[in-house]
Amino acid sequence: MNQTITLEGLTKRYGRATAVDELTCAVHPGVVTGFLGPNGAGKSTTIRMIVGLDRPSSGRAAVGGRPYHALPAPLREVGVLLDGRSAHPRRSARDHLRMLAASNRIRDRRVTAVLEQVGLDGVADRRAGTFSLGMSQRLGIAAALLGDPGVLIFDEPVNGLDPGGIRWIRGLMRGLAAEGRTVLVSSHLLAEMEQTADHLIVIGRGRLLADTPMTSVTGSLEDAYLALTADSVEFGS
Numbered sequence: 001m002n003q004t005i006t007l008e009g010l011t012k013r014y015g016r017a018t019a020v021d022e023l024t025c026a027v028h029p030g031v032v033t034g035f036l037g038p039n040g041a042g043k044s045t046t047i048r049m050i051v052g053l054d055r056p057s058s059g060r061a062a063v064g065g066r067p068y069h070a071l072p073a074p075l076r077e078v079g080v081l082l083d084g085r086s087a088h089p090r091r092s093a094r095d096h097l098r099m100l101a102a103s104n105r106i107r108d109r110r111v112t113a114v115l116e117q118v119g120l121d122g123v124a125d126r127r128a129g130t131f132s133l134g135m136s137q138r139l140g141i142a143a144a145l146l147g148d149p150g151v152l153i154f155d156e157p158v159n160g161l162d163p164g165g166i167r168w169i170r171g172l173m174r175g176l177a178a179e180g181r182t183v184l185v186s187s188h189l190l191a192e193m194e195q196t197a198d199h200l201i202v203i204g205r206g207r208l209l210a211d212t213p214m215t216s217v218t219g220s221l222e223d224a225y226l227a228l229t230a231d232s233v234e235f236g237s
């Protein structure tokens with residue numbers, strides 16, 4: 001399948017506020033694309049529209065040319081990590097993944113495979129509610145990987161993780177891109193993005209500010225980012 005994410009004039013309004021404003025860009029396979037912008041820039045809203053959790057006010061978001069809701073087997077085409085703590089706290093990691101697999105007609109053996117892939121095989125039968133933030137993030141990532149999708153979207157995956165966890169996620173994302181998958185990752189952590197992303201999409205106040213390969217960023221990413229977003233920061237937010 002064509003694994004490109006395309007946004008065309010994507011717009012989301014909440015009342016009189018415009019959270020995402022005529023966003024047009026593409027996210028390509030085989031590279032890690034960093035999705036950057038100040039708090040309130042519209043990153044989460046954009047991701048929610050890509051995966052069909054929010055409806056655009058106008059414009060389009062598509063994966064392989066189709067809106068998310070038109071994909072025949074969404075979990076097998078697009079994996080998403082929105083909030084690491086999405087599993088029921090009383091359910092074991094394995095049962096959480098089994099239920100997801102069953103409801104998406106994914107073979108049970110994928111559950112074992114992704115538990116190993118994220119390093120949770122030793123704690124798979126513990127309740128998700130007893131997991132640390134890092135373990136919960138790994139479980140959320142396991143859920144995203146369950147359908148072996150060609151497109152992966154991670155919203156702030158390293159928030160609150162320790163250096164070991166951050167390094168692990170970096171390696172995972174780079175590996176997924178090296179396999180030819182499309183990897184879109186939002187983050188506030190510029191130093192982290194500098195090490196992880198091949199391409200950057202920067203938004204501010206819902207608008208596209210930059211869509212550029214990392215190699216064209218001269219000097220530090222922090223300097224370039226702060227110059228780019230200087231007019232887009234929501235003070236007091």
Ligand code: ADP
Pocket residue numbers: 014018019037038039040041042043044045046
């Ligand atoms: P980011 O992820 O870049 O921090 P968000 O997408 O969360 O930004 O938010 C973009 C803007 O949309 C913010 O101003 C936020 O307050 C607003 N917003 C997000 N969700 C809603 C909602 N459900 N109702 C009203 N405003 C919202």
